[in-house]
Amino acid sequence: MNSGLDLTIAGTMIRQNSTYALRVDNGPNVVVTGSTFQKLTGNDLIYIPARAIASTLVITGSNFLNGTTIANRMASTVCAYAQDNWWGAKDGPSGGGGGACTGVGSNSGSGSALGAGVDWRNYRTSVAPHVGIRTAPVATFTVSPDPDVKQSLGTEYTFDASDSTDVEDYPSNLEVCWDWDNSGSCDTAWATTKTDTYSFTTGGLHTMRLAVRDTDGDTGELTRTVLSTYAPTATLTITQTSWSEFEFDTSGSDDVEDDPTDLKVRWDWEGDGVWNTGVYSVTDIVSHTYDHVGRYWPTVEVKDTEGAASTLSKPVDVIPPATSLPVSGGGMLVSADGTVTVTWASDVITDGAVITHTAWITAPVGSDSLPGDFTYQGFTLGAAFEGQPVEQTNGAYTITVSYDLDYYGGVLDIWASADLLRLYQWSEADGEWVLVTFTVDSGQLVATTDSFGHFALVSEPNKLYLPLVMRAN
Numbered sequence: 112m113n114s115g116l117d118l119t120i121a122g123t124m125i126r127q128n129s130t131y132a133l134r135v136d137n138g139p140n141v142v143v144t145g146s147t148f149q150k151l152t153g154n155d156l157i158y159i160p161a162r163a164i165a166s167t168l169v170i171t172g173s174n175f176l177n178g179t180t181i182a183n184r185m186a187s188t189v190c191a192y193a194q195d196n197w198w199g200a201k202d203g204p205s206g207g208g209g210g211a212c213t214g215v216g217s218n219s220g221s222g223s224a225l226g227a228g229v230d231w232r233n234y235r236t237s238v239a240p241h242v243g244i245r246t247a248p249v250a251t252f253t254v255s256p257d258p259d260v261k262q263s264l265g266t267e268y269t270f271d272a273s274d275s276t277d278v279e280d281y282p283s284n285l286e287v288c289w290d291w292d293n294s295g296s297c298d299t300a301w302a303t304t305k306t307d308t309y310s311f312t313t314g315g316l317h318t319m320r321l322a323v324r325d326t327d328g329d330t331g332e333l334t335r336t337v338l339s340t341y342a343p344t345a346t347l348t349i350t351q352t353s354w355s356e357f358e359f360d361t362s363g364s365d366d367v368e369d370d371p372t373d374l375k376v377r378w379d380w381e382g383d384g385v386w387n388t389g390v391y392s393v394t395d396i397v398s399h400t401y402d403h404v405g406r407y408w409p410t411v412e413v414k415d416t417e418g419a420a421s422t423l424s425k426p427v428d429v430i431p432p433a434t435s436l437p438v439s440g441g442g443m444l445v446s447a448d449g450t451v452t453v454t455w456a457s458d459v460i461t462d463g464a465v466i467t468h469t470a471w472i473t474a475p476v477g478s479d480s481l482p483g484d485f486t487y488q489g490f491t492l493g494a495a496f497e498g499q500p501v502e503q504t505n506g507a508y509t510i511t512v513s514y515d516l517d518y519y520g521g522v523l524d525i526w527a528s529a530d531l532l533r534l535y536q537w538s539e540a541d542g543e544w545v546l547v548t549f550t551v552d553s554g555q556l557v558a559t560t561d562s563f564g565h566f567a568l569v570s571e572p573n574k575l576y577l578p579l580v581m582r583a584n
Contacts, residue, residue: 121145122245123279124326131158140167147174147326170196248277248285250323250333258337263418265310268337272321273305280325290320293334297322314341314367314419341367343374345413345423354431354447355401361411361423362395369415382408382424401429403515404448404488406472433469438462438494446470451490455508464496474567480543481535481567488512488568507559512568514554534558537565 118139123146125132131154135141150156156175157168174197252272256262272287288297291309299307301324311317317337324330346363359378365371375391380399391414401407406428414420431447438460444453446468453466460466469491474481492510494501516528529551535544544567549558556568 118142119144122327123147124149124281124284126151126281127154127156128152129154131155133157135168142169142171144170144172147176149176172196245327245329246278247329248275248280248323248325248331250275250287250321250331252321252333252335254335254337258335261338261340261417263340264312264314264342266339267308267310269306269308270319270321271306272323275305275321275323275331277323277325279327284326286324288322288324290322291317293318293320311337311339314339340415340417340419342419342421343369343413343415345411345421347409347411347423347425349409349425349427351427352398353400355429356398357401357409357427358396358398359409359411360396361413364395364413366415368417373416375414377412377414379410379412380407382410386412401427404429404431404450404470404472428472430472431470433467435465435467438464438466442466444468446490450488450513452511452513453492453508454511455504456506459506459508460494460504461496461501464494464501467491467493467495469493475565476537477542477544481569488514489566491565492563494563502563504561504563507561510558510560510566512556512558514556514568516554531570532556533569535567535569536560536562539564 118141120141120143123143125143125146126149128151132148132150133141133143133156135157148156250272251274252270253274255269255271256266258268262268270289273282275285275287276282277285283303285305286301286303287305288301289299289307289309290296291298291311309319315338317339318334319337320332320334322330322332343364343366346361346365348360348363350358350360352358361376362371364374364376366374372393374395375393376395377386377391378388378397378399379385380387380401399409406426408424408426410422410424412420412422434444434447436442436444438455439462440457441455441459444466446452448470451468451470453468471489471491474489475491494504512534514529514532532551534547534549534556536547537543538545547558547560547566549556551557
């Protein structure tokens with residue numbers, strides 16, 4: 112600075128790096144107020160060369176962060192004044208080698224002190240506030256990929272605010288935060304890192320906001336929109352056509368961008384996360400037959416032409432109907448699904464009585480003592496004579512329960528083995544489920560009992576009812 116300039120510097124970050132932060136040359140009158148000085152290298156922070164004739168330098172109400180050095184190379188004392196400043200090191204600056212507050216320097220390099228009678232150790236106890244120039248930063252950022260081109264759900268966007276600027280601050284000192292839904296509150300912490308990434312999980316036009324903050328605490332903001340594809344809206348209507356067969360209709364599904372006839376679907380019949388139909392199809396009305404009793408969570412996934420997809424699950428209970436057989440001497444009752452067979456000899460059950468097998472998947476009594484919510488081959492055996500319930504038989508009858516370990520392991524993907532199976536019967540007298548003795552052979556469990564009531568075939572390791580088709584939705 113020279114040629115008799117009168118210059119006031121206010122509210123500015125003055126940083127020295129490869130050269131001086133401030134050089135006062137021939138004849139200027141310079142006032143620095145409400146600013147911050149920062150020394151980064153070994154060079155002098157403020158430099159007054161030998162030819163700086165009739166110069167004055169006043170520094171007041173400012174902050175010297177670290178390593179402050181003011182070098183005076185004039186042959187005479189320069190009128191430099193430091194008043195009410197804050198020194199990071201709390202020891203004031205050195206005076207170009209002279210070190211005192213009075214005296215005349217020389218051109219030999221020893222320099223002179225800066226201003227007769229000036230106390231360079233007069234410092235504030237706290238950082239001085241910036242005054243004068245207070246300009247809010249200008250926020251700007253880029254988005255990749257192109258935010259105006261519709262992207263599929265889950266696309267990861269990169270946001271870069273590196274080009275944001277401020278009149279008083281270096282870009283590296285600016286802090287940013289991101290508000291992904293333009294709610295007015297930042298979703299990220301303030302940081303000088305200018306880039307971030309984010310993925311939108313819903314379709315449509317998303318408005319997000321960038322806030323930029325300078326070292327004075329002033330902020331600038333900018334909002335932009337990002338366009339994501341809309342996911343289809345999946346619908347599912349289930350019609351039971353027999354006790355084990357169901358019709359599934361998702362033809363009511365729609366999409367903002369696509370015609371419903373262009374939507375494709377795939378199915379998971381058990382709701383276990385494995386897509387049974389494999390590839391997608393435009394066929395939106397299908398039927399499926401379940402081989403085993405249980406509660407299932409059939410799931411449909413609907414996908415549009417841009418790859419956006421949505422899923423929907425609904426429960427179905429697969430329960431065979433009750434099967435009855437009048438007693439006439441010895442006989443055999445087979446359940447509707449063929450899994451339970453009851454056999455008896457002549458005179459064991461009174462002729463004229465009606466034997467009934469009723470399957471269930473939720474224990475009708477004592478659910479607390481049979482942990483879990485679902486059961487495989489839970490059933491009730493009942494008898495009635497002339498409309499009145501029969502509780503006991505005249506002897507023992509045999510119950511044979513078929514089970515399918517291949518189905519448990521191969522389809523339901525659960526651990527089950529024959530030696531871990533248990534058969535329980537509900538005891539009205541004891542108010543609890545009690546074990547029934549049985550034998551196991553070639554996929555069949557055989558037990559004998561002389562009373563009717565509720566039965567449950569259970570896998571013991573974790574007391575999990577079979578089949579394990581439990582889907583919390």
